Amino acid sequence: MTNITPIVCAFLLTTSACAAEPISISISSATVTHEERSGQTILSIELTEASRKILQRLSTDHLGRPLAIRVDGQTLLKPVVREPLTTRSFQISDPKWTDDQVRVLADRLSQPGARLDVDGVD
Secondary structure (H helix, E strand, O other): OOOOOHHHHOOOOOOOOOOOOOEEEEEEEEEEEEOOOOOOOOEEEEEHHHHHHHHHHHHHHHOOOOOOOOOOOEEEEEEEEOOOOOOOEEOOOOOOOHHHHHHHHHHOOOOOOOEEEEEEEE
């Protein structure tokens, strides 16, 4: 089961199920942190301001449906939108992720021009 921190619940959005292309979201930074109580590895992501605005609009319009979050074509998570995203930063985690996997992912997303692709799931 995928764990999603309260901050990420704001990020959980989806596009229309009929969307043909994923929406690319630009990343400002990605870092590795750990959940204080459990020690679980967490990926902290900060968006560009332009991407924050896109996600805020989309998340407001698309509540209650799943979303695929992908990096390099690989699906990381398929969370359900619970509330609109209004901030530039959020955190995601999965109990199956190792520290090394999250570090590699954070390094990849910290590269210039890094993007997350998001699209609706039927």
